[in-house]
Amino acid sequence: MAKPELKLVPTPSDADPSTDSPAQGEMPFALVQGEPVTQLPRDLYIPPQALEVFLEAFEGPLDLLLYLIRRQNLDILDIPLADITKQYMTYIELMQELQLELAGEYMLMAATLAEIKSRMLLPRSGDVISEEADPRADLVRRLQEYERFKQAAESIDQLPREERDTWAASAATDFRRPQSSLPQVALQEMILAFRDVVSRAAMFQHHHVQRERLSARARMTDVLAAVDGGAFLDFMQLFKPEEGRMGVTVTFVAILELMREGLIEIVQTEPYGPLHVRAAQTPHLRLVEGEPADNSTEKDS
């Protein structure tokens, strides 16, 4: 229970003791910390700074109503509607005075109470009454239903639970868990993935379709790897005569392409002297042509 301490809010002396004194004042209406309390609070005055806390402790209008009923130890089936409505309205007014943001649910409940009250004040003919339920019936049903789950929530909170009442027991394992093996990939899988990505891309990029030779691309990677260290490399070292004419051509095309993309630099210190290649050091080189999108003029239409 979240609110027992609030029953102990002292009645301030400036409150008028004659107001809001419920008719059930004679009977013991609550147990507070084990002590029977036989006197109702004189009114509903709560220090403003406490009210906000007080109201936040309620889970809604049903909860507030239940509190008002339980505080007087009343049977839920036998609500003194006039009193309860009055008290409820007093809380609503307090909330409004304090300009607390009043949840719509509270106002709805106030309206419901007012409606029930007015219906009960209206005289009705006997045959209508026999068909119509007591106007409080639906409210009582809702209150009872809510109270069941309020109690259920408390029961759940009492259940022994992990991390509060019990903990999982575990022991260390010294031996290594079996190393989960790295995923295996079949070449076919990768090719299928490429097929998919290519065809997918083709669907929204109709142009840019052009011929491409794989080997020059791969050779570009090889050349870049060879000059990876940043030092100059003899141009001739990039070529492998044993690859034959085609291989040499491919390497040459790759070098040209890398130069075009500004990825490598070729330096010749004197005319007809040896050529040296290194990875591009100067970012400003061929800045524009290196852009992927600049090749449109060279594309097939």
Place this chain on the structure above:
Amino acid sequence: MSDHHIRNVIEASLLAAGKPMSISEIGELFDEDGRPDKAQIQTALDALGSEYGDRGIELRETASGWRIQIRQSYAREISRLWPERPQKYSRALLETLALIAYRQPITRAEIESVRGVAVNPNIVKTLMEREWIRVVGHRDVPGHPELLGTTRSFLDYFGLRTIDELPPLAVIKQMIDLNPQLSLPVAEAPDTDAVVVAADTGEDDGPA
């Protein structure tokens, strides 16, 4: 396979796993040519549970299987292992959880109609993140609202084997039939009238 070996494998596996294990999961740990059957494992579990009788640990069956856990009577000492206090859950969260647990499957709107207040989305989020509740379907009404239900983790966390082990819901007090009095003008005695509630007594009093 000796009973002794079966017991030791069970104890070691439950402690190594640190979470509940079903009997068949336990069985699969044994070498194939010496695998005890379920009855043998159950016997060994019972024996192990008795051995723990006077210890700080206990063997417990929850929704996901058997686990070894700290006995509640040692919670005071063991909780000192962690300086921070265990999380306390708000009443709003517990009430929402209770409605989902006892009334599942249930929509947010149905929770609202019982609690009288809107369901706080953060509460549902927290319960989902804790894996205590999940969406179990959609109600076949306009908008197809989500139906919420509890999970196995929820049962494990609260040490329950099934949802039926939740504490029973309070029984709604039988309404006294006071129809004769209602024929009197109600306004004359508004404070003393008993209330007649129709058609609510056949309701379920426990979790489904």
Place this chain on the structure above:
Amino acid sequence: MSDHHIRNVIEASLLAAGKPMSISEIGELFDEDGRPDKAQIQTALDALGSEYGDRGIELRETASGWRIQIRQSYAREISRLWPERPQKYSRALLETLALIAYRQPITRAEIESVRGVAVNPNIVKTLMEREWIRVVGHRDVPGHPELLGTTRSFLDYFGLRTIDELPPLAVIKQMIDLNPQLSLPVAEAPDTDAVVVAADTGEDDGPA
């Protein structure tokens, strides 16, 4: 404080803590007005260790304190708790790898522009850790993005001598053609190798 209680608190705390505990850490768990001294705790630890003599667990002292661990002789059974699951790489990873293989050297931005989605850094990391790809340089554009290429390990793994042994694009185009759903734009240019890459070089093709 009975020896029995001391033993139970020690056992429960070592099993709940999930880490080794020193004797003084254990001592602090007890209520102040019943706290055993270090000698008592040591005695209880020794007794507990003996009790575990023929069990699947054992008590061990490590650098940071005492812990209960699974006995090595049960490693075979207990290892089965963590079955070796054949893992699979995601579609996104395979596509990224394929693009790097076929279009190298290639930047992340270029991969993105083909795949239409951002490159997941974990994918690149996984491929690097697997030593299938590496940074082969930087493109000379603002930001100097890394250029990715495949490695020798990649070739070895897939049984290729050179990258040229990857199926030529024409073959892949045929594969696309054979799949009616995927053939739309490619079918219009059946005599070209249909590869779509924003950063295409425009070089002449030749026999692969």
